[in-house]
Structure formats: C-alpha cells, structure tokens
Amino acid sequence: MNVLPPPCAFDHDTGPRTTSEGRPPVVEVLSAEKLFPNRTRGLAPIDLTIADGEFLTLIGPSGCGKSTLLKLIANLIEPTDGRLLWWRGDHGQVGQEGRRLAFVFQEPTLMPWARVEANVRLPLELADMPRVEAAPLVEDAIARVGLSAFGQHYPRQLSGGMRMRVSIARALVTQPNLLLMDEPFGALDEFTRNKLDDDLVRLWWDRKLTTVFVTHSIYEAVFLSTRIIVMAAGPGRIFRTMTIDEPQPRGVGFRDSPKFAAYCRELSTWLAEASLPRSSGGEA
Amino acid sequence: MKPLLQSDAFVRVAAPVAVGIVLFGLWEGSFRLASVPVYLFPKPSDIFISLVQHGPSLLRALLVTLRVTLQAFVAATVIGTLIAFMFVQSRAIEVSLFPYAVLLQVTPVVAIAPLIIILVKNTQISLTICATLVALFPIISNTTLGLRSVDPGLANYFRMNRASRLKTLIKLRIPGALPYFFGGLRISSGLALIGAVVAEFVAGTGGRSSGLAYEILDAGFTLDIPRMFAALFLITLTGVLLFTVMAALSRLALSNWHESEIRAET
Numbered sequence: 001m002n003v004l005p006p007p008c009a010f011d012h013d014t015g016p017r018t019t020s021e022g023r024p025p026v027v028e029v030l031s032a033e034k035l036f037p038n039r040t041r042g043l044a045p046i047d048l049t050i051a052d053g054e055f056l057t058l059i060g061p062s063g064c065g066k067s068t069l070l071k072l073i074a075n076l077i078e079p080t081d082g083r084l085l086w087w088r089g090d091h092g093q094v095g096q097e098g099r100r101l102a103f104v105f106q107e108p109t110l111m112p113w114a115r116v117e118a119n120v121r122l123p124l125e126l127a128d129m130p131r132v133e134a135a136p137l138v139e140d141a142i143a144r145v146g147l148s149a150f151g152q153h154y155p156r157q158l159s160g161g162m163r164m165r166v167s168i169a170r171a172l173v174t175q176p177n178l179l180l181m182d183e184p185f186g187a188l189d190e191f192t193r194n195k196l197d198d199d200l201v202r203l204w205w206d207r208k209l210t211t212v213f214v215t216h217s218i219y220e221a222v223f224l225s226t227r228i229i230v231m232a233a234g235p236g237r238i239f240r241t242m243t244i245d246e247p248q249p250r251g252v253g254f255r256d257s258p259k260f261a262a263y264c265r266e267l268s269t270w271l272a273e274a275s276l277p278r279s280s281g282g283e284a
Numbered sequence: 285m286k287p288l289l290q291s292d293a294f295v296r297v298a299a300p301v302a303v304g305i306v307l308f309g310l311w312e313g314s315f316r317l318a319s320v321p322v323y324l325f326p327k328p329s330d331i332f333i334s335l336v337q338h339g340p341s342l343l344r345a346l347l348v349t350l351r352v353t354l355q356a357f358v359a360a361t362v363i364g365t366l367i368a369f370m371f372v373q374s375r376a377i378e379v380s381l382f383p384y385a386v387l388l389q390v391t392p393v394v395a396i397a398p399l400i401i402i403l404v405k406n407t408q409i410s411l412t413i414c415a416t417l418v419a420l421f422p423i424i425s426n427t428t429l430g431l432r433s434v435d436p437g438l439a440n441y442f443r444m445n446r447a448s449r450l451k452t453l454i455k456l457r458i459p460g461a462l463p464y465f466f467g468g469l470r471i472s473s474g475l476a477l478i479g480a481v482v483a484e485f486v487a488g489t490g491g492r493s494s495g496l497a498y499e500i501l502d503a504g505f506t507l508d509i510p511r512m513f514a515a516l517f518l519i520t521l522t523g524v525l526l527f528t529v530m531a532a533l534s535r536l537a538l539s540n541w542h543e544s545e546i547r548a549e550t
Contacts (some may be wrong), residue, residue, distance in 0.1 A: 076444065103444060109437035112540045113459045125455070128444040154541050 023051040026084075026210045027073055032082035034068055034236075041071055041235035042068045045082055048229070048238065050178075053208045057225040059215055059267070061275040065236020066214050067182055073212055074103050074180050086178075102171035104181040108163040110155040110170075115144065117151040120169045127174075134173075141173035142166075144203060161192035165199075172203070179204075179211045186216065197223055200252070205249040218271065222263045223255055230267070232274040239274040242267060326510040331517060334510035342499060342511075346518050349480055349495040352408065353522070356415030357476040361469065363416070364423025371424070372431040372457070389421035393479055397486040411483045418479030422471040423427075430464025431457050463542045466534035473526040481519060 006037050043065040050056055050073070070188040071077045072084060086101075102123075110119045119174040120141055124134040142151055145165040155163055164184060171179060185193040199222055204211055204224075205253040221228050225244050244263060246254055254260055308328045315327045322330050335342065367385070372377040397414045404410035434457060442452045484497030496515045501510040538545040 105437060107437050109435065109441055111438060111459065113462070123445050124448045126442070126451060156541060
C-alpha cells in the first residue's frame, strides 16, 4: 500500500519562543525528571514543547509515566529536577492561575447531590465568580457538550457518556487555554467513546484549545491528535513522536480511510517496540 | 389509574394495618373466651376505655415526655454535629476525645441518671441531660463518618481548584455527609425517647416527675394495669411518629440523589 505518509518526527525543541511550526508555546518541559519517593525513576529527563492549539496525545505501556508527565504539565506535582514553563500570549506564566488550566479525569467525578448546572458551575464558584456572571458561561458550556436539555438533571439520571460530557463542560466553563485529559473515555463502551471523540475534535477545533490527552487506545490517539508521543517505561521517557497529518476538523471519513489504518498500524508497531525491555538492558 | 390494591403506597399502609387489626382481634377474642381478669392482663378494649378515661392526665404526661424527648433530640443533634465537625478538623482532636465519646455511650443511663437528678435541681433539665447523653453518640459517630467519607476524586478536584477549607466543607463535605447524618438522626430520635422514659423512671421512683414513665409507675403502684398499657401505648406511638418524621425528612433531603432513597424504576 502506497498511501502510508512518512510519520515525521517532531524534534526536541527547547528554548525557542516559537515551535518549529511557528506557533507560540503554551508549555515547555525543560529536562524535567521525576524520582519517586522509593528512589525509582518515574521519568527520565524529558524535553517537550506543547504548541498553542495542538492536540497532543501521550500513549505508551503502563508504567511509562504518561500520567506523571500529565500531572507535571498540570502543575499538580513538581519535577525532581529540571523545570516547566507555562506561557501565555504576553509571555506571563499562567501555571499559578488555576482557571486557565482544566483537567478531566478518567471518572466524571461529579457531585451526586448537585444538578448538572451546579456541577458545571463548580469551578467558577470555587473561583468566587458571582452567579449572574457565571450563568451565561455555564449555559454555553452545557450547550457545547450537547446537554442543554439536561441542565436540571442529577448525575444519576444520566448515562456514563453523558456524565463524561458534564465533566468536559465543567472543564470548558473556565475557558482554559490548556485542557488536560487523563484517559477520559477509558471506562466507556466503544460506541460512546467514538461519539465523544467526534465531539471532542469539534470542540477542540472550534476553540483552538490546546489539549494534552492520555489514552490507551491507538484508534483514539490517531483520530484525535495532531501529534502523538509514544512513551516507554523503565524509566519513563519519550520513545518516538508521530505527527498525524490530516486536515481538521476530522470526521467519520477519516476513521474509515486507509490512511487512518496505516497510521494505526504504524503506531501499534511502535507501541510494541516501546513495550520491549530496553536492548541495553538492566538499568536500575 | 391503577386499582387501589396494586398501588404501592396503599399496600404499604394497608398491609401492616390489616396485620394489626387481626392481632388485636385475636387478642380481644381469645381473652374474652378465656375471661382473663383485667388486673392480670387487659384486653384491647379495656386499654382503650382506660385511655379515654384517663385521657387528660395521660395527655399531660405525654406532653411532658415529648418535651423532654424533643429538647434532648435537638440538643444531641446540635452538640453531636459540633463535636463531629471538631473531630474532622484534626486527627489529634479525634484520637484524644473519641474514647470519651465511647465511654459516654457504654455507660448505662440508668446508672448515671440518679447522679444527674441529684446534681441538677430542675427535673426538666436533668431529664433532658440524661436523654441527650443517650442520643448523642449516634450523631457524633455517623456525622464524623459522613464528613470523612469524601469521594477522593472530588476531593482532589477541590484541591486542584485551590478551594478554601471552608468552601470544601460547605460544598463537598457537608452534602456528602448528609446521608450518614440522617441515618444518625433516625437512630437518635428513638434513643432520645428511650433516654427520656428511662430517666423519668429513675426520677419517678423519687416522686419527682410527671411524664409517661411516671404514669406507668403510678399505675403499677395502684395495680391499674389498663392505664399502664395505655401509657405504654402512647410511648410506642410517639416512637413510631418520631421515626416516621425522621424518615420523611431524610427522604425530602436525599430523594433526588442518594441511593438509599431512590425508588427502583418501574
């Protein structure tokens, strides 16, 4: 088959204020490494620049540190060595300002006693935004995930997929400039997952929302990402980088295309290689 | 509309009432046949007659008991909740004080009631103190458990959003604790009544009370067995009523979201 595009590697670009694509960086990871309390190396020094508006996916075998890297980017944990920079248009750091960064977990983690509306309003409320000011934002975020008719429902009245949508609305409502998602659809069935992936691509494209996404699914990674980082374990490190060169916004057509299948095959080979023990062997 | 017999609400009320009527009928019938003397064991009709006959004095006694019960229940709820809040603020506080809460729980109220009644001159207050001591523990332990049982994912979310301690308490801990709190209320409402009656017994033996327990004691002295039963009946009725009110309150607060109050979908 000749349709296989050459997966172009994205070089480690540290330092510069624009990425190789000419877009400003949102987050720069500068040789950040993480040692766990038991002295094992969670992450080897990693260099990574996340460009404005990109959809970056971290994929890899378990224990490769993708969640750790995501937490570093979320400023939830500190690197043992090296550092991270969060950039904004005016080059100010935004990492300290919680509302510019939104995190979606694997579980919807909604408050069961609160209606959808109140759940989505939560981050604004925690940031002391007055209700009147929050109301239109909440309404808009709920509409964006297609749940306008369910604002007055309780989480238990919704399906698993709809609860996840509420969780995404809660992330969108803060109008983040960086969206971090840790296997958000891992617990859903494939049909629901595909539907949510379609919607996520649309949301990401509408808002040009920089997204870092962790997943175990090859198909999901290829479908969503502009760039995929394959990680390997022992210690966690970047194994290879793949750029998915496909126009946006993507639809069902892409998922059925031979190009999609080729990307998936390539990625799956890489993942198999990344899961092999290191050839140099025996690193502590 | 569904036929009345198939309606869930109707069956829920009608079935226990039917059982009650059958039991009372058997009691009345068999005791009539065997002509058991009233001073040994009264028939339902004797009890009913006595209830009407001694109506005013029994009602006054009921009000006294009810007042002590409710005062104790409110006091236990307020104090218990405050203690629970204190406990969740720091492990050190809980570890150092919890054994004493247990001590309070395991000491029989009959044993400390005489002391309290001697120490506190006002009977009403001393009775309320006794009943409060009995009703306190379930509120403390349940509310503490509830305030601690926070969904770790949500707790993490609140931390990430840099929620203040107060906001985490109001928006996360308190709503999450409600199911446990209401469970505690249900147990405590019954215990407050038991505590009130037991304390009245103790006080009553000293001739310093006028509640339902005193009525029972007094009826015992004069061998007025039907009056004894009538007073007992009123105590039971009060207990059931308290429980029903608590169950309704709990349903009102939780029916929208908590598993315990959600009816299976049909």
